[in-house]
Amino acid sequence: MLVIVCPACDLVHRVPAVPPLRSRCARCRAIIQRPAGGTLDTAIALCITALLLFILSNAYPLVAINFNGTTRAATLFDTTLGFYRQGHQALAAIVFTTTILGPLMQIAALLYLLVPLRGGRTAPAMGNVFRFLSHVRPWTLVEVFMLGSVVALVRVAKFAQVVPGVSLWSYALLMLALAAVAHYASPEQFWRWTEKRIA
């Protein structure tokens, strides 16, 4: 048995060390424990999948439009570049961080932490990288970008023909891969693996 406090209301709970089910706080209903799901290899495989999808998303155009015979394609990075060229550097930085840098940092940091664990070692500066990861996570807005591009395409579709590119699909899959990564490599799970491997 373990003694833990609820993250949302500080109520003290006595819980089993290995949770059989997801449990909620008796007072505020916040989730306080999640059962272990998936292995370290599952998490690493998902990270590599996400990395490959990330590369695809940046290498190919997102969409192309046909407008009176002229075709224009835009990549993911073009959305940042467009803002930058128009003198809105702050907006460009926001879009770049949340759509490209955020996902990349998240995948890279997780791989850096998880791969050494397979060999029973811990990565150098593990604590720092772990804390960096938890600061990056809220600034990854891949799913919001997906919905935003749907809105943009509906607007463009009125006067031009829209051709979806490879990147649009791979970015949608990246969104799913990142959600799976967040589920299988949660902070709780990461420390469970670490403690098991070191001990």
Added chain:
Amino acid sequence: MSAALTGLKLGLLYCQQCHSTVRAGSIAYPRCPRCHAHLHRRKPHSLALTAALVACAAALYIPANLLPVMITRSLIDDEQDTIMSGVIVLLQSGSWPIAVLVFIASIVVPLLKILALAILVYTSWRGSQRHRLQRSELYRMVEFIGRWSMLDVYAVSLLVALVQIRSLALVSVGWGALCFASVVILTTVAARTFDERLVWDEV
């Protein structure tokens, strides 16, 4: 409720980073033994910081809605779109599901987020004991839906990237978009600086 046994009473600290419960020693500035994050009984200056950030967000919400987010220049006319006029254009062109989506994500959600955080800060500051469960759930909702407000900024970013055929039409960003993105970022940071445990603390 006053009999509730909390970490505060037992001298237990919670690590916000790695989600572990740690016994507080007599050290002045304790760190998590597992991930070395700084530990606090409650997030430092939570109410003051959150109140300041929410006030900034509320002030920026006005230009975010009044200034154009997108300017479309063509041979025939110069069209300045605010968020609301963008919604109306979508509505008139018949894509009402998208119009409703943009309206909720860009206008309703930021406003609700600002109001909800203001209510949470005020009631926690007063030490109110009423509707604690509802306020706790309100906070969780704010955390969950807040990110979706960036929707319109991304829509504009893709339009700007696509429509740059100079002779026919040129789409450029307006200052409204920056105000709007700032509102989203400020409220997201405000939600993170707010310590939800304050809702339940006995004063």
